[in-house]
Amino acid sequence: MSDLLKSAHAAVEIAKKAGADDAWAAISRNRSVSHSYRDGALEKVEESTSRGLGISIYVDGRYSSHSTTDLRDDRLASFIEEAVALTRALQPDPFRKIPEPELFAGRPDVDLDRLDPALAEVSTDTRLEWCKALDARAHADERVISATCGVFSGESAGASVSSNGFSGDWEGGYIGYSATSTVREDADKRPEGSHFVYGRYVNGLPDPESVAAEALKQALDRIGSAKGPTGKATMVVDNRAAVSLIARLMGPAGAASIQQGRSFWAGKRGQKVFGDKLTVTDDPLIPRGLASRHFDGEGISAKAMPMIERGVIRNYYVDTYYGRKLEMTPTTGSPSNRVVALGDKSLEQLLKAVGKGIYVTSWLGGNSDATTGDFSFGLRGHLIENGKIGAPVSEMNVTGNLTELFGRLAMLGNDPYPYSSIRAPSLVFDKVNFSGA
Numbered sequence: 001m002s003d004l005l006k007s008a009h010a011a012v013e014i015a016k017k018a019g020a021d022d023a024w025a026a027i028s029r030n031r032s033v034s035h036s037y038r039d040g041a042l043e044k045v046e047e048s049t050s051r052g053l054g055i056s057i058y059v060d061g062r063y064s065s066h067s068t069t070d071l072r073d074d075r076l077a078s079f080i081e082e083a084v085a086l087t088r089a090l091q092p093d094p095f096r097k098i099p100e101p102e103l104f105a106g107r108p109d110v111d112l113d114r115l116d117p118a119l120a121e122v123s124t125d126t127r128l129e130w131c132k133a134l135d136a137r138a139h140a141d142e143r144v145i146s147a148t149c150g151v152f153s154g155e156s157a158g159a160s161v162s163s164n165g166f167s168g169d170w171e172g173g174y175i176g177y178s179a180t181s182t183v184r185e186d187a188d189k190r191p192e193g194s195h196f197v198y199g200r201y202v203n204g205l206p207d208p209e210s211v212a213a214e215a216l217k218q219a220l221d222r223i224g225s226a227k228g229p230t231g232k233a234t235m236v237v238d239n240r241a242a243v244s245l246i247a248r249l250m251g252p253a254g255a256a257s258i259q260q261g262r263s264f265w266a267g268k269r270g271q272k273v274f275g276d277k278l279t280v281t282d283d284p285l286i287p288r289g290l291a292s293r294h295f296d297g298e299g300i301s302a303k304a305m306p307m308i309e310r311g312v313i314r315n316y317y318v319d320t321y322y323g324r325k326l327e328m329t330p331t332t333g334s335p336s337n338r339v340v341a342l343g344d345k346s347l348e349q350l351l352k353a354v355g356k357g358i359y360v361t362s363w364l365g366g367n368s369d370a371t372t373g374d375f376s377f378g379l380r381g382h383l384i385e386n387g388k389i390g391a392p393v394s395e396m397n398v399t400g401n402l403t404e405l406f407g408r409l410a411m412l413g414n415d416p417y418p419y420s421s422i423r424a425p426s427l428v429f430d431k432v433n434f435s436g437a
Contacts, residue, residue, distance in 0.1 A: 054066070104165065177198075193217065359384050
């Protein structure tokens with residue numbers, strides 16, 4: 001048994017001895033390191049480590065949660081004993097109960113490969129070499145006036161234990177780097193481009209120079225930006241921008257939002273809501289996935305779960321608390337890796353098929369209403385002319401409703417964005433409302 005598991009077991013035992021009916025303890029240990037490099041010089045180095053305990057207390061039909069970073073034995077015991085006493089003073093909540101043990105059954109044992117053994121061996125010298133390589137390539141044009149680069153990584157471990165039979169631990173890590181270039185255009189314009197990559201394994205990343213080259217290319221591609229036309233047009237969304245769009249679409253899929261009347265998904269399970277080209281699966285069992293796990297924060301055993309199948313809403317994210325309130329069977333309280341089913345065309349082929357429209361490379365502010373699905377986003381991108389990327393555009397907005405927008409999903413690319421827990425490809429939508437010049 002790991003030290004973290006032993007500590008979590010001990011915390012639960014303290015709570016029980018103090019009079020709690022049930023308790024759930026989670027202990028975590030984290031370390032992160034980052035290097036920032038700006039215009040040829042190291043700007044900042046940050047390293048942080050933390051260790052903490054979170055504990056949920058159930059006593060006399062009452063519930064509370066508490067956290068601390070002081071894990072010394074004598075302090076921890078008094079902290080938990082006081083937490084139990086405080087919980088007795090709260091109002092009862094009949095829906096707050098410890099997760100049922102049957103939810104812990106069937107835990108998968110697939111190797112998720114979440115921690116790269118080589119991560120701990122990445123030296124400071126190597127990180128600085130990467131920073132210098134990023135910086136040099138990000139400055140590789142005489143119009144560059146500034147560039148910022150960085151290397152970042154982290155490692156974590158944790159364990160959870162409950163008084164009704166749950167026990168589990170985990171570990172994970174990530175590493176990545178980023179670059180931003182700013183270039184001069186005329187007297188007062190400063191177009192900017194940025195790119196970053198990160199993942200579980202060092203050998204899964206592209207070389208630093210290619211990351212900085214992409215950031216510089218994006219900045220140079222922004223030169224000459226102007227407002228595009230107002231009107232309806234076909235919209236092609238780059239895979240990185242598609243990640244954000246899918247996140248907005250899936251945001252209200254949780255039981256909490258549904259129960260509180262803040263979700264346009266409410267009451268639509270089993271109904272066709274979006275276009276039949278849209279399929280999204282929540283899959284926590286992808287090796288090296290950025291949100292892979294064997295169980296969620298309530299100990300619910302992980303399994304792949306269809307969220308949207310050919311436009312039909314199949315599931316919600318249902319935790320035990322809101323599941324009881326809504327009389328729904330718990331599925332999981334939080335998303336893991338969300339995987340969008342792919343199409344069969346590259347971005348280049350999508351653009352060629354579209355012929356004319358707007359190609360969105362990033363969103364610039366805006367908002368969406370989780371209750372109605374109405375949205376308004378600023379954007380940055382390019383005109384699509386003769387099936388190719390044309391003049392850059394900015395200072396434009398796209399407006400509409402997410403349900404209607406994804407009802408007009410016409411094509412998907414075969415190019416899922418690899419540096420996110422949302423694996424979305426480039427997306428093509430018909431008849432989208434743009435406001436510009």
